[in-house]
Amino acid sequence: MTLPQADPARRFARQSGEIMAAIAEVFARGLFVLGPAVARFEQDFADYLGVPHCVGVNSGTDALTLALRAGGIGAGDEVIVPSLTAAGTAAAVVQAGAVPVLVDVDATTRHLDPALAYAAISPATAGVVVVHLHGIPADMDLWSAFAAKHGLFLLEDCAQAHGAEWQGRKVGSFGDAAAFSFYPTKNLGAPGDGGAVVTRNAALAARLRALRNHGWRDSARISETPGGNSRLDEIQAAVLSVLLPHLDADNAARRVPACAYRLALADLTCSLPPEQPGGVYHQFAITLKARDRAQEWLRERAGVGTAIHYATPLHLQPAFADCGRGPLAVSEALGQSLLSLPIQPELASFDIVRKVAETLADFQAERPSQSRGLMKSV
Ligand SMILES: Cc1ncc(COP(=O)(O)O)c(C=O)c1O
Structure with a gap:
């Protein structure tokens, strides 16, 4: 094969000097998980998207799962998801304890078909996941109005759309929350797994911070909810801060x-x-x-x-x-x-x-x- 379909190594090679220096800094500090590099990247990425809160996690799938859980979605709830997407979009709904309701996409936009999403609403529907498939932004005026009208939690799946804009505003800044993946081939990709949730809701962000780290709210290490381990590590975050600009x-x-x-x-x-x-x-x-x-x-x-x-x-x-x-x-x-x-x-x-x-x-x-x-x- 002379030309691979995707080739993240070439992107890392372009910034290799800066990347290696950032990784060396992590090693020199000796702190490898949820340290200053993660805090810095969270701030950088939130500023870039124009949202107040970003919480780094360890994959796009976890970002979706924890966003749903932090949004109160769980057992007995249905969440509308397009059928043409990565498995992680629907698996996240299952991991949150809810049921994904898979709906067809529009033939032209390849995004969730709004008429069919409307038809899929039931008394159990609690949320909708809008996927900006292939990096093409979905109509967020429409989906914001749709979610508001039906009282649904609106989650943007931005795993393929870092930096995409709808009407001049970055996607990820419209929903109640938005999930990003930093899998190496993504537009913003790390040299490993990583993800983030962004939101304008401070309480939701606080729940996410607890959920990604065993349900702990502070250094007392008391699990208020059965969280888990979905922490972003320092090396991924340090490299992401080099690539973001x-x-x-x-x-x-x-x-x-x-x-x-x-x-x-x-x-x-x-x-x-x-x-x-x-x-x-x-x-x-x-x-x-x-x-x-x-x-x-x-x-x-x-x-x-x-x-x-x-x-x-x-x-x-x-x-x-x-x-x-x-x-x-x-x-x-x-x-x-x-x-x-x-x-x-x-x-x-x-x-x-x-x-x-x-x-x-x-x-x-x-x-x-x-x-x-x-x-x-x-
Ligand atoms: C649309 C979409 N959602 C979710 C995911 C899951 O992300 P991750 O592989 O980081 O868990 C991906 C990644 O393939 C994706 O493309």
């Missing part, structure tokens, strides 16, 4: 190949991701027919790595088999046809975009019968 430039750099893909793929039989201002292209996911063969073709003919986000919507997975609600045909069609092309801030060369487009054009020319008849938006 580069996030906006990296997101801008992702828009360059995204724009080039739009031009280069314009004549192909495929549909492109929604063109939403404020999007940060965590993925550039097209849809096309015979997707699996196209993926193979790209790998074999051009050495281009691609990925699929997501092939199997959650309602078709054994863990969530009883959780689907209403028609889910769009998630299923997208699962068959989505293909995430390489997109990285370092992908400035148009040669690669051209190579991907030409290889896909060859594929469709050789297999025209398999390429025709694609619905415009799926």
Whole structure:
């Protein structure tokens, strides 16, 4: 493979001097978990997003779980979740003790379909998780109004949308809480697992701080709630503080190949991701027919790595088999046809975009019968 679909090592290499110095500082201090590097990153990230509170945890899944628990979601509650998302989004609801209700996405935005979410509301519905899938911001005016009207806890899943904006305001600042993942391939990724919850609610933030560390509120170490261990470590936080000042430039750099893909793929039989201002292209996911063969073709003919986000919507997975609600045909069609092309801030060369487009054009020319008849938006 000459071009991997994602390559976080290249991002770390760009800032390697600063990263190594920050890690050396952690070792020199000798404090490795929940120390000054975590406190500094929490402040930096809260300031960046324009929210008062950020609580570092050890993954995006834990960020979602603890945000729901801190928001009072638990046994007997239902939470509406899109079926086309990472497993962690729905697993978090289960870990919080509630039931995920999986709803279809809109064919164009690939976000939770508001009409179907409305239809899925029951007397047990207590929350809704809005996923900014692939780094494309969801309509937060709509979801804020939706949650307020129905009295629901609004949780933004920002695992793929660090720095994305809706109407000029950072996503993560709209919901009752928002969860971020710092998995290495994310737009802001650590050299290991990490996550954070941000919120404007001081009481919720205090509950989160207790929940991530055995339910302790202070140094007395008395568990007021059965918390657990979801602490962010100092090395991840120190590296994240080095990378955060580069996030906006990296997101801008992702828009360059995204724009080039739009031009280069314009004549192909495929549909492109929604063109939403404020999007940060965590993925550039097209849809096309015979997707699996196209993926193979790209790998074999051009050495281009691609990925699929997501092939199997959650309602078709054994863990969530009883959780689907209403028609889910769009998630299923997208699962068959989505293909995430390489997109990285370092992908400035148009040669690669051209190579991907030409290889896909060859594929469709050789297999025209398999390429025709694609619905415009799926
Ligand atoms: C949309 C979404 N939600 C949740 C998660 C879970 O994050 P983590 O892998 O850090 O637990 C991910 C990561 O893959 C994600 O993309």
